[in-house]
Amino acid sequence: MILKTFRIVAGLDDALRALFLTTLIFRAGTMAYPFLAAHLLLSEGLDKAQVGAAVACFGVGALAADLAAGVLLARFGARTVMLGGFLLNAAVLAVIPLVHQLTSIVTAVVVWGFAYEVVTPAAYSAIVDVSRPAERKVAFSCYRLAINLGMAVGPIVGGLIFAVGPRAVFWANAVCVLAAAGALALRTHGGGPPGRPIRTEKRAGVGARSLRDHTRFWTIFGLSLPIQLAYSLPSVFAGTYVIVALGMPGYWAGIIFTVNAAGIVLFEVPLNAAMARWSSLPTLLMGYGLAGAGFLLMGLSSSGPSLILSTVVWTAGEIVVFPGLLHYVSSLAPSGSAADRNMSLYSTGVNVAFILAPHLALLLSGPGHTGFPWMAAGAAVCVAWLLLIAARASPYTWQDDEPSHEEPSHKEEPESCTSAI
Template sequence: MKSLLKNYLNTFSGLSQEVWWLALITLINRAGTMVIPFLSLYLITDLNFSMSDVGWVMSAFGVGSVLGSWLGGKLTDKIGFYKVMVFSLIATGFLFIGLQYLKTFQLICLGIFIVMTVADMFRPAMFVALNTYSKAENKTRSLTLIRLAINLGFSAGPAIGGLIITSMSYDGLFWVDGITCIAAGVLLTNVLNPKKVKVLDSYKNLNPKSAYTDVPFIIFAIAMVLFGVVFLQYFSTMPIYYKERHFLTEFEIGVLLGLNGFVIFILEMPLIKWLENSKYTKTGLMTFGAILTGLSFIILNIFSWSGVLIIGMMLMTVGEMITFPFSNAFALERAKRGSQGEYMALYSIAFSLSHIFGHNAGLQMSGTIGFDNTWIVITLLALICVFLLMILKHALKTEKRKQLSQTRNPIV
């Protein structure tokens, strides 16, 4: 047992101090976003909004996320990741506090849009910071550590938020949420000021290529939108399926969803370290992860036994553990061809688009064509994602051959 624990801890070795600080800041920030899981409930119970109204508010949430990711990338390239991260964290804190004073439908839509625009400026800036503070051989594991922080934050946040609502009401939730974001921003200014920390990767492309003209990267981004739509079904449509088709209680659903976070926390870092040292390419690993995630849906139509839900959850979890870290690493590596902020913004936008369309599409389909047909459609989307990743792999091989040819036969 002692040896197993030592081997597990060794998977975290070699990561820079700055990456650990960034992970802690991310944990505080994500644990602090307690308003988000309770937003729909708050709008319906406290403000008496209709389901249709809530749908439009969530659309404003998604559009703000897309704009914030794009704007964060642009500003990161212009003024640097540090200033963007500090502004995003502290401004988001004050905006969350102010959100509780908005009561009408129009103001809530506008408020949520502004909050998410400012909040999601943090993401592309954080990716560039991570790239700066990581050695080349540690980038994928550094990204995995950040994912662990995000998962822990999202796990702790709702639990803490529920206690705050019970004892202090929703107003207290907005205050605590805002204060934690501001606290994360203040911590960042003290531990990650560029004047005080060591830069491990200062690469800058003097002739940057636009991410929007990089065809392989566009193919990759589209594949990630599809993967995001497939993955997000587990956090919107799937819980309803568990309850209506397999008659699981809320507690059983919570345990099943909690299994996802627990397995990621225990196994993701050792798995990523092992895969990093394997012969497999990032595109090959992403493809395998997408296949596993697609399989997690189709088996639900093959077997009626409720135990298959655990198998499906495990397939999705392993698929997620492989696809997300290596897609992050691929995006960071590719970003060196151009302006890093723009590349990482496009990567973030891909998942923002998934949020806009994924939840709503899954819920609408399950209500009109039923769960079985919905899982067939979702599996087809996963197959299209796999197909695009195979095209990406071929495009990268062609690109590499051209580069080798130009190196051997330079134009004089």
């Protein structure tokens, strides 16, 4: 599977491969955020309430970025927005260790959240720009692979640097972000085979959008929220559930995270390449079904093996559902400023879920019903699964797409994802 994944990534078109490399460097360099709270407590002497408020402001900046991204992308283009986000990110990372007043720290963290998050909708827009519809499911899965690989490295390196010097982790992160900016700038404007670079110019809109366009988008936006909330749960609740609620050794929580990460890295790209011709509805129904079943099983699990089996099921759902959702959302407005708007608003839903998940998990858990957050997440996804079937009945809530019969272009492997750009 590793070799197959490598061949698919190597077979990406130049622009998609540049985006993969840029994302990998950027996410691997994301080492400061996991240690922000520790830095503020240890180095700045803030109390827990102040630290909580400061860290939450990162999410505020991220939401602002998602809401502003559609306008920025229409005005400046995906590449320019990404480069601007990288440069602003590096600048604020260099400053954060040097500011000591709470108001200055909060302001810096808000700007940091904005600069970090604005890269995501810009990357989505770039993928839409440089890939054909038949290739997008694989392109999005490759993008997610770069994120997951990078995020597996960043906190480990950050922990080592933080142990040596807490402030140094911010400056090391800034250097990595600048390296990502350099990779994007050089690989999208340089020598090599001719091709269409990631869009840099202002892009015209596509005219007035019909009522159907809006209702279809908001239907899938609403139906994606249970998925976003469910998959925000493991990162904020799995450790607490395993160690505190079930009274099990902490290594079982580590095994859950390892199984999830290994499943995504090994199987997401090859599986989505195999499913490239599937239309959106069966793809999403499979993903939602596996997700709902997996989280319901988590709530019913009380032993290590059953937790691992549940994790395998919801990881399989994650592998299918997220590239499927991104592919479907991108198909609702294949090009123009409407596509930028859709992808930016989709990112907003992701951040809203990430912010709400820990609060909902703590609210729903308690003595006698410790597994209830998992059960609630699974039930919500199952309801969304039923609503997906119902949405199919109306052209105002669903856009049909036929299974693709277009042969994906390739360089070395039949399943590679390339683009004539």
